[in-house]
Amino acid sequence: MRIGLITPEPGHPLLAEAAALLAAEHVVEALDPTPPGEAPVPVPRRPADVYLLKSGTPHAVGLARELERRGAAVVNSAAATALCQDRTEMAGLALRAGLPFAATRTVGPLAAWASATPFTAPLVVKSRRNRKGDLVARADDAAALRELARAWPGEPVVVQEYAPNSGWDHKLWAIGDQVFAARRRSELSPGGRGPNVPLALEDLPSGWAGLVREVGAVFALDVYGVDVIDTGGGTPLIVDVNAFPGVRGQSGAPAALAALTLRRAPSRRP
Structure with missing residues (x-):
C-alpha cells in the first residue's frame, strides 16, 4: 500500500513516528503542498x-x-479540514448541533469594528481564519481593544465574550475513537501559555471524553483537537x-494514527 503525507513538515514528531511504523510494510511518501511561486502543486x-x-x-x-x-482516501477530508479553518462556520455548525460552544460573532476587519463599537465586556478576539500565527487575544477594556486594532487593523475577526474560568485550557485530542488529554495554562492568562501537562482520561470531568467524540461526529473529523475550558463544576465550554x-x-x-491510516485506506484501488 502507498500512503501519502500532505504536509510541508514531514519531520513533525507525530507524522514521523507514525510513518516509521507504517514504513515497515508500506510505502510512505511526503507531498509538500507549498506551491512553487504561484504555480499550483502538481497532482501525482x-x-x-x-x-x-x-x-x-x-x-x-x-x-x-x-x-x-x-x-484516494484523505484523513481528514478536504471539506472537514476547510470547515475548521473558518471560525464563523465552525461556531455556526457547533451551535446548530447543540454543542456547548462559545457564542461567536463575526465582526469583519478589527480596526473598523473596534472604532465603531462601544466596549461593553471583556472579550476574546480571534482571527476568523484559524491558522498558525493567528490572532487570539483577550481585551479587558477599550484601551486593550484599541491596541489590538492598531496591531491587526485589517484582520477579519470573530469575538467571543470572555468566560471566567480557572485559567487552564484542556487540550483534548482524538485519533479515531482514541482520546488523549492535557492541561495547559491558557494563552489568555496573565502569565501566558505554559507547557502541556499530560492528563489521564479518568481525571477529566464526567462526560468530557464523550463530548470530544461527539465533536468528531458533528464535524466529520478523524484526527482533531478540541479546546475546552471549565466554566465551573466541570461545565465544559x-x-x-x-x-x-x-x-x-x-x-x-x-x-493510533498508524492504525487509523490503515483502517481508512480503501481495500482496493478504485
Whole structure:
C-alpha cells in the first residue's frame, strides 16, 4: 500500500513516528503542498491509496480535494479540514448541533469594528481564519481593544465574550475513537501559555471524553483537537476545534494514527 503525507513538515514528531511504523510494510511518501511561486502543486499521476492531510492552507485543501476526486482516501477530508479553518462556520455548525460552544460573532476587519463599537465586556478576539500565527487575544477594556486594532487593523475577526474560568485550557485530542488529554495554562492568562501537562482520561470531568467524540461526529473529523475550558463544576465550554493538530507528547498517539491510516485506506484501488 502507498500512503501519502500532505504536509510541508514531514519531520513533525507525530507524522514521523507514525510513518516509521507504517514504513515497515508500506510505502510512505511526503507531498509538500507549498506551491512553487504561484504555480499550483502538481497532482501525482498515480495517487497513493490514502493521504494524511496535515495542513490547512488553501493549496493543501485544494490538492486534497483533487486527490479525493481521483479516488484516494484523505484523513481528514478536504471539506472537514476547510470547515475548521473558518471560525464563523465552525461556531455556526457547533451551535446548530447543540454543542456547548462559545457564542461567536463575526465582526469583519478589527480596526473598523473596534472604532465603531462601544466596549461593553471583556472579550476574546480571534482571527476568523484559524491558522498558525493567528490572532487570539483577550481585551479587558477599550484601551486593550484599541491596541489590538492598531496591531491587526485589517484582520477579519470573530469575538467571543470572555468566560471566567480557572485559567487552564484542556487540550483534548482524538485519533479515531482514541482520546488523549492535557492541561495547559491558557494563552489568555496573565502569565501566558505554559507547557502541556499530560492528563489521564479518568481525571477529566464526567462526560468530557464523550463530548470530544461527539465533536468528531458533528464535524466529520478523524484526527482533531478540541479546546475546552471549565466554566465551573466541570461545565465544559468549547472554544476551538482544530483539524489534525500536533498531539505532541501523548504516549500511543503515533501508533493510533498508524492504525487509523490503515483502517481508512480503501481495500482496493478504485
